[in-house]
Amino acid sequence: MKDYIVRATAANAQIRAFAATTRELTETARAHHDSSPIATAAVGRLMTAGAMMGSMMKNDTDVLTLQIRGNGPIQGLTVTADSRGNVKGYAINPNVMLPPKNGKLDVGGAVGIGVLSVIKDMGLKEPYVGQCELKTGEIAEDLTYYFATSEQVPSSVGLGVLMNKDNTVRCAGGFIIQVMPFIEDEVLDRLEANISKVHSVTEMLKDGHTPEEMLEKVLEGFELTITDTMPTQFTCNCSKERIEKAIVSLGKNEIQSMIDDGKTIEVSCHFCNTQYHFEIEELEDIITRSK
Numbered sequence: 001m002k003d004y005i006v007r008a009t010a011a012n013a014q015i016r017a018f019a020a021t022t023r024e025l026t027e028t029a030r031a032h033h034d035s036s037p038i039a040t041a042a043v044g045r046l047m048t049a050g051a052m053m054g055s056m057m058k059n060d061t062d063v064l065t066l067q068i069r070g071n072g073p074i075q076g077l078t079v080t081a082d083s084r085g086n087v088k089g090y091a092i093n094p095n096v097m098l099p100p101k102n103g104k105l106d107v108g109g110a111v112g113i114g115v116l117s118v119i120k121d122m123g124l125k126e127p128y129v130g131q132c133e134l135k136t137g138e139i140a141e142d143l144t145y146y147f148a149t150s151e152q153v154p155s156s157v158g159l160g161v162l163m164n165k166d167n168t169v170r171c172a173g174g175f176i177i178q179v180m181p182f183i184e185d186e187v188l189d190r191l192e193a194n195i196s197k198v199h200s201v202t203e204m205l206k207d208g209h210t211p212e213e214m215l216e217k218v219l220e221g222f223e224l225t226i227t228d229t230m231p232t233q234f235t236c237n238c239s240k241e242r243i244e245k246a247i248v249s250l251g252k253n254e255i256q257s258m259i260d261d262g263k264t265i266e267v268s269c270h271f272c273n274t275q276y277h278f279e280i281e282e283l284e285d286i287i288t289r290s291k
């Protein structure tokens with residue numbers, strides 16, 4: 001099954017809903033960094049949320065960044081997404097190993113206590129930045145808390161990544177349910193009762209539920225309208241030119257000292273781990289051109 005995002009409304013648009021299957025993009029991120037199961041689960045959950053939240057943005061050029069910084073051994077996670085289902089992400093420490101907690105990957109333990117930042121660059125002078133403290137470090141709860149406190153949109157976020165025994169990704173996906181300010185009390189009560197019955201996204205994925213089926217389950221008893229479906233994928237837009245810009249931003253003194261060391265340099269992309277190689281002459285060129 002290819003990765004895709006489904007967008008839907010229910011109860012006469014009093015509820016809006018998103019669901020996604022993201023096994024391929026999570027496996028792509030895992031393969032780029034050969035990341036541990038916990039790091040893969042953490043990045044996969046955040047990328048799944050990022051893909052759905054990206055699809056909430058209006059313009060093709062809008063960029064969403066989700067950043068987590070915590071005191072746990074994974075140190076942090078960064079995900080960026082656009083409005084067309086392109087998403088990428090990485091963990092600062094992709095090799096984290098921790099013993100399981102209650103038989104599950106201890107993502108909360110790997111992330112620790114910290115801060116979630118949501119940055120939306122919509123081409124305005126200043127990007128929108130929303131921040132909140134991490135609730136559990138399990139990511140779905142943290143995003144639920146973020147939506148409630150920072151965007152004032154009551155939401156329920158469910159995210160799951162299940163690994164195979166050989167440490168590849170077996171399934172990944174999730175949902176975001178949001179209620180509109182004009183929601184009727186009885187609709188909200190029924191929704192809350194539904195959500196309290198949903199034990200785990202991972203279980204639904206394991207049972208082979210598609211995004212549509214996940215929404216049917218979470219929104220059982222509501223009239224559900226699927227508004228659209230779009231593919232989502234791991235996409236990295238790095239290039240030698242972009243890496244060169246990053247080198248330029250180090251400043252002339254720093255570049256000169258690399259030249260003086262007489263060593264060619266290797267820079268790898270944080271997101272996709274592609275190695276970019278710069279010869280001494282190329283570094284000299286960069287200095288000349290940045291004068």
Ligand SMILES: [Zn+2]
Nearest residue numbers: 236238269272
């Ligand atoms: Zn890259």
